[in-house]
Amino acid sequence: MMNSVKVYKQPKFIISIIVTMVICLILSGCIPRSIIDELGITHTIGVDAEKGKIMATVLYPNYTNSNKASIIKAAADNPATLKTNLGQKSQNQIVIGQIRTFVFGVDYSKAGISRVVETICKDARMGNITFVISDSKAEDILKGIKDAPPLFLSHLIETSVQHEGIPETNLHTLLAQYYGSGIDIYLPNISFDNEKQLRMNGLGIFKGDKLTLNVSNKEAFLFKIMSEKNKRGYYDITLPKKDNQKTNKNNENQKGKQNEKKPGNENNFAFNSLYGNHKITLHKKDNEYTVNVNIKLNVELKGIPESINIEKKEDFHYLQKSMEKILAKDIETFLIKLQKNEVDPLGFGIIYRSQSKEWNEKNFYKNVYPKMKFSVKTDLNLRQMGVGE
Amino acid sequence: MKSIVKEQFLVSTFFTFYLVHSSQIGIGILSFQREISKDAEQDAWLSVIVAGLSIHILIWLIYRTLDQKHNDLVAVHDFCFGQVIGNILSILVLVYFLLSAFTVFRTYIQIIQVWVFPTIKTWQLALVLGVTIYYIVSGGFRILTGFSVWGVIIPAFLLLLLYFPLQYMNPRLLMPVFNHSVKEILLSTKASILLFVGFEWIFIYYPFIKDAEKGQKWAHLANGISTVLYLFVAVVTFMYINQDTLQHATWATLFMTKIIQLPFIERFEYIFIFTWILVIIPTMCLPIWACTRILKRISINVKPKISLVFFILIMVVAATFIEDFVEVDKLGKFISKAGFYFLYFYIPFIFLFKQFRNQLTKMLS
Numbered sequence: 001m002m003n004s005v006k007v008y009k010q011p012k013f014i015i016s017i018i019v020t021m022v023i024c025l026i027l028s029g030c031i032p033r034s035i036i037d038e039l040g041i042t043h044t045i046g047v048d049a050e051k052g053k054i055m056a057t058v059l060y061p062n063y064t065n066s067n068k069a070s071i072i073k074a075a076a077d078n079p080a081t082l083k084t085n086l087g088q089k090s091q092n093q094i095v096i097g098q099i100r101t102f103v104f105g106v107d108y109s110k111a112g113i114s115r116v117v118e119t120i121c122k123d124a125r126m127g128n129i130t131f132v133i134s135d136s137k138a139e140d141i142l143k144g145i146k147d148a149p150p151l152f153l154s155h156l157i158e159t160s161v162q163h164e165g166i167p168e169t170n171l172h173t174l175l176a177q178y179y180g181s182g183i184d185i186y187l188p189n190i191s192f193d194n195e196k197q198l199r200m201n202g203l204g205i206f207k208g209d210k211l212t213l214n215v216s217n218k219e220a221f222l223f224k225i226m227s228e229k230n231k232r233g234y235y236d237i238t239l240p241k242k243d244n245q246k247t248n249k250n251n252e253n254q255k256g257k258q259n260e261k262k263p264g265n266e267n268n269f270a271f272n273s274l275y276g277n278h279k280i281t282l283h284k285k286d287n288e289y290t291v292n293v294n295i296k297l298n299v300e301l302k303g304i305p306e307s308i309n310i311e312k313k314e315d316f317h318y319l320q321k322s323m324e325k326i327l328a329k330d331i332e333t334f335l336i337k338l339q340k341n342e343v344d345p346l347g348f349g350i351i352y353r354s355q356s357k358e359w360n361e362k363n364f365y366k367n368v369y370p371k372m373k374f375s376v377k378t379d380l381n382l383r384q385m386g387v388g389e
Numbered sequence: 390m391k392s393i394v395k396e397q398f399l400v401s402t403f404f405t406f407y408l409v410h411s412s413q414i415g416i417g418i419l420s421f422q423r424e425i426s427k428d429a430e431q432d433a434w435l436s437v438i439v440a441g442l443s444i445h446i447l448i449w450l451i452y453r454t455l456d457q458k459h460n461d462l463v464a465v466h467d468f469c470f471g472q473v474i475g476n477i478l479s480i481l482v483l484v485y486f487l488l489s490a491f492t493v494f495r496t497y498i499q500i501i502q503v504w505v506f507p508t509i510k511t512w513q514l515a516l517v518l519g520v521t522i523y524y525i526v527s528g529g530f531r532i533l534t535g536f537s538v539w540g541v542i543i544p545a546f547l548l549l550l551l552y553f554p555l556q557y558m559n560p561r562l563l564m565p566v567f568n569h570s571v572k573e574i575l576l577s578t579k580a581s582i583l584l585f586v587g588f589e590w591i592f593i594y595y596p597f598i599k600d601a602e603k604g605q606k607w608a609h610l611a612n613g614i615s616t617v618l619y620l621f622v623a624v625v626t627f628m629y630i631n632q633d634t635l636q637h638a639t640w641a642t643l644f645m646t647k648i649i650q651l652p653f654i655e656r657f658e659y660i661f662i663f664t665w666i667l668v669i670i671p672t673m674c675l676p677i678w679a680c681t682r683i684l685k686r687i688s689i690n691v692k693p694k695i696s697l698v699f700f701i702l703i704m705v706v707a708a709t710f711i712e713d714f715v716e717v718d719k720l721g722k723f724i725s726k727a728g729f730y731f732l733y734f735y736i737p738f739i740f741l742f743k744q745f746r747n748q749l750t751k752m753l754s
Contacts, residue, residue, distance in 0.1 A: 097656065122637070124504045127656050128647050172557060172629075172648055180631035207586035241432075333424065350631070 035126075040092035043150050046138025047116055048105035050075060054115065056082050057139045058094065061150040069146050070303075073139065074347035079119040096123070100154035102131045104187070105138035109204065113185075117178050117209070128171050130157050133204040133211060144192055153198075157188060160200045165221035165233020167203065177210065181361040182349025186223070188212060201338035205343045213341045217332070222334050225295055226278050227346055236270040237326050239305060239319075266306070271299040271323065274383065282351045290373045291348060293331060300384040320382055328376040335374045344369060392596040392686060398533045399597055406674070408594065409448075409611035411540025412587030414618065415672035416493050418544070419500065419665070421584050421619070422626045422641035429577035430632050431562060432569045434623045436577035437584070438539075440617030444585045445609055447732055450740045451588075452605045455595050462592035463686040465739060469746050476687045482592075483683045485727055487700060489586060490676040492724040494518060495708050497669050499717045504643065504662055515708040518673075519701045526681070526697055529748045530597050533678055537671040544618060544668055547642075551625045553649045558628035580734065583725040584619055587672060588612060588674035589732065595678040638684050677701070 045055040055075040062070045072094075074085035087094045106114055120126065132153075134141050145152050160166040166188050177185040185206035193199050203211040203220045215223070221233045276297035283290045301310075309315045338345065342365065352368065353359040396631050426433040459465045462482060466475035500513045525536060591608065595601050638644045649657035679701055681693040711717060 060695060128650055170648075175637075176631055176634050179634040179637055181633055182631075350559070350561055354561040357565060 009132060027350045034093075034095070034244065037094055040090050040094045040122050041095060042096060042100045043098060044101045044103065044142060044145070044153050045096075045099055045147050046103040046105060046134075046142045047108050047113075049107040050267045053077055054079060054082060054108070055139070056086060057142045058086055059142045059146065060090075060092075060094070062259070065199065069150060071142060071146060079116050095125075096120075097125045097127060099126065099129050100151060101157065103138040103141055103153075103190070104131065104133045106133070106135055106211070107137070109133045109187075109206070111210040112207040113206075114178075117174065126171065128301070130154060130170055131174050131186045132157060132169075132190050133257050134213075135189060135201060141192070141198070144196065145198060153190075156200070157190075160188070162230065163232050165201070165224050165235070166200050167220060167224045167228060168230070177345075180350075182344070182351075182353050182359075182364070183347035184343045185209070186345040188220070203345075205338070205341070205345050207343050208343075213338075213343055215337075218330075219334050220339075221273075222331050223345070225273065225276070225297065226280065226293060226331070229277075231273045231276045231278075231297060233273050234270045234302075235273065235327070236268055237323055238265060238268040239308075239322055239326075240267075269304050270302050271380075272302055274298045274300055276381075280346070280348075280351060282348070282355060284355075288371065289352070289368060290375055291335070291351075293335070293374065293376045294379075295327075295331070295377070296381070298381045298383045301382055316382070320380055324378045324380050328378045331376045331378070332374050335376070339370065339372065339374075342370070348372065391458060391464055394596045398530060399599045400531055402598060402600050402604045403607050404534050404537075405591075405598055405601075405607040407537045407541050407607045408534060408671075409588045409591065410615055410670070411537035411550055411671040412590055412675050413589075413612065413615040413643060414540055414544045415587065415669050416496050416500075416665075417584045418547070418619065419642045420640045421581065422623060422630075423635055423638060424583075425577045425581040425623065426627070426632060426635055427577070427580065429569045430573075431564070431627055432457060432567060432675045433572060433577045433581070434563075434620055434627065435567075436574050436581050437616065437620050437623050440573065440581040440585060440620070441612065443578075443582075444588065444612050444616075444732075447736050448588060448591075448605070448608050448612060450736050451591050452602065452608070454736075454740045454743050455592070455601075456631040457602075459743075460596045460601070461682075461686065462739075463683060465592075465743055469739070469742050472688060472690070476689075479683050479687050481733075483680050485731055486590070486676040486679050486683075487703070488570040488727065489724050490673045490680075491704050491707060492720050493669055493673050493736045494522075494704055495720060497666070498708060499714065500640070500662060503714075504640075505659060511711075512705070512709045514644075515572055515705040519705045521670070522674055522704075523675060523701050525670065525695060526678050527694065530594060530678065533671065533674055536674065539667040547623065548618070550646060550649060550657075552621065554625055554629040554645045556646065558625065559627055559631075562628050562631050563624070579729060580725070582729055583721075585612065585615060586728040587675070588730070589677050589736065590675050593682050594675075640753050677704075 010105050039059040040058075040060045042060045044059040048055045048057070053075040054077070055073065056079075057071060057073045059071055062068060070090075072086050072089045074082060074089060076082040083094065083096070094314070104116075108116075141153075157166070161168045166206045167186065169187055174185060174187070177183050177291075187206070188202050189308075190198060191201045191203045200217065200220075202214060202216045203223060204211050205215065207213075218235070221235050224233060225231045261345050274297075276295065278296075279292075279294040281292045281294075283292060304310060304319065308319055310319070335346075348369065349361065349364055352364055422433075425436055429436050454465060455461065459468050463475070463479050466478045469475065470478060494515070498511055498518070501514060502509060502511070525532060533594050570617060586613075588608065598604050622642065626635070626645060630638060630641060635641060643661065646658045646661045647656075650659065654660065677697065680700055681691075681696045682694045684691040685693050711720065
């Protein structure tokens with residue numbers, strides 16, 4: 001072998017190259033081909049419950065005929081037939097490999113999403129999709145965005161997650177929450193406002209596979225800073241009136257202005273959370289569990305009330321302390337709200353499980369979770385306040 | 390009957406590292422997490438360590454069994470049991486090697502069918518893979534050694550890919566640590582042994598390595614690195630996917646690569662599956678090569694070129710007879726069992742028997 005390495009003679013070498021190329025050409029003909037113009041590459045799919053059946057609406061861009069997207073709707077008793085029923089209504093083969101967003105209509109998410117999650121999401125051809133729920137029917141949402149660019153919905157969700165304080169969800173988190181014990185599913189909620197504009201509208205929280213609770217965008221932000229590394233987002237705070245007036249004495253000359261009716265609330269302002277960290281720990285004391293939530297945020301102040309003179313140490317301190325207090329109070333109220341509704345999207349069950357030898361999901365949610373106490377500590381670092389004072 | 394290999398067919402001592410490492414890393418790394426965590430759950434990483442350590446002992450035993458005079462398994466068999474029984478045993482080992490190659494062969498076809506081309510027929514893929522294997526194995530042992538370098542480089546890239554799931558990890562999922570009984574951990578250890586199968590081919594290619602007895606440290610190093618790799622993948626998986634979800638994820642590593650979304654590649658797992666063929670090829674080619682070698686060495690003395698075609702034909706034909714995923718699963722379970730008995734019973738047995746036989750010859754002379 002090695003001692004018989006010959007210098008290849010030219011013709012033989014060329015023939016072998018030609019044979020290789022021919023084999024390449026022939027072999028690539030063996031696999032089933034998919035021509036991109038002839039596929040209905042779905043980007044968005046919505047699922048509703050209708051008359052006891054599962055109804056799916058898919059939206060796919062129609063590149064060949066016009067730039068308008070097409071909508072197809074089909075109903076079936078199981079998700080697998082659904083795909084065929086959709087395909088039978090389309091001129092192109094519907095493919096699901098590029099689905100970016102999955103919308104669950106309100107009826108379907110209230111009835112339980114298990115069937116779709118178990119069938120479709122386990123399909124190897126599914127990518128890492130984002131799931132959202134909506135306040136209305138998923139069909140309406142899809143019809144509403146028909147004229148928008150093809151990836152409008154997935155981009156909307158992506159930006160909201162990255163910058164506007166909506167918690168991140170994807171196929172991985174959904175499956176982990178769906179199958180995993182000790183945590184409940186949460187999905188972002190989208191809906192149309194009065195102007196017919198699509199907006200993110202808080203979170204929907206599930207118990208098992210059924211939607212049970214909707215929380216607002218404000219609470220969604222609180223949720224995000226307690227669960228994720230990315231803590232970008234705005235949170236608005238209304239300073240209490242009484243304390244405010246005390247400091248107001250210093251700025252007597254501004255009082256006249258304040259009496260005029262201006263749009264907006266003078267005492268209300270927002271901070272922009274830049275980065276920070278969170279720590280949730282569970283402590284046991286005499287059979288009573290306390291959840292300690294520690295949140296550190298570096299924030300940028302935006303439009304603080306005129307009554308506060310930030311350069312004064314006293315005012316600065318007051319502002320910081322009251323912001324911390326309000327944030328901590330809001331978080332605690334939110335946690336108690338979750339507890340009252342018997343949902344656990346933050347995964348206290350996982351924390352409990354990691355600290356105790358035995359784990360029984362039913363027992364935890366029946367006996368331990370409802371009695372849990374919460375203690376929230378917030379630490380705000382007022383890092384920046386824009387240029388110019 | 391010592392196996393004599395001409396100088397020009399030998400490979401350097403340190404290639405033992407590539408050979409052992411690439412034959413241990415293969416199809417198993419795509420799906421092992423679910424199997425090993427069935428009993429010990431989040432403590433299963435411990436089982437990977439235990440299994441890795443036990444393999445070190447077995448490697449040591451192999452190097453004690455082989456020596457200058459009896460430098461491959463066929464020679465050892467002949468020495469211990471005489472020619473007839475020795476040949477029968479060698480053929481049994483051949484069947485085991487062929488089966489382990491076949492398992493990888495069929496499972497990889499299964500993965501391609503499930504993940505990429507659902508309509509492709511088994512015989513089509515089997516034929517393409519069979520031709521590839523024929524081409525590589527007919528090149529001889531040195532070509533195989535060269536190929537096994539890929540089996541070291543590409544799995545190393547897997548570590549880089551794990552960065553993406555690491556962003557979503559939750560260390561709490563590993564806790565509570567040591568929450569399982571010794572029995573459960575040992576059961577998981579048994580399940581993770583299949584991961585390390587492949588090093589036993591040293592028994593056959595030992596004479597092809599220059600100063601082979603010095604290669605032992607390389608074999609240990611290779612096994613150590615395999616253990617670390619498996620451990621790392623297992624720990625990341627356990628932190629990324631919780632135990633309940635893991636039981637639903639058949640190919641957990643592929644499932645993890647789903648999270649990788651690059652601006653220019655939306656679906657990374659496809660690239661992953663096709664790159665993995667380079668990792669899998671040594672684990673199919675080395676045992677087949679070992680089979681042809683055994684046939685050449687035993688008394689029948691079949692020419693490797695002929696037996697190679699025969700073995701590949703068997704694999705291609707047999708692959709088409711396994712039709713559904715249940716049977717593929719069964720095959721995997723069977724080879725896992727066979728591997729377990731071969732490693733933990735047969736290797737110590739042959740070691741002890743050889744020692745006994747050595748003593749016997751000494752006493753008689």
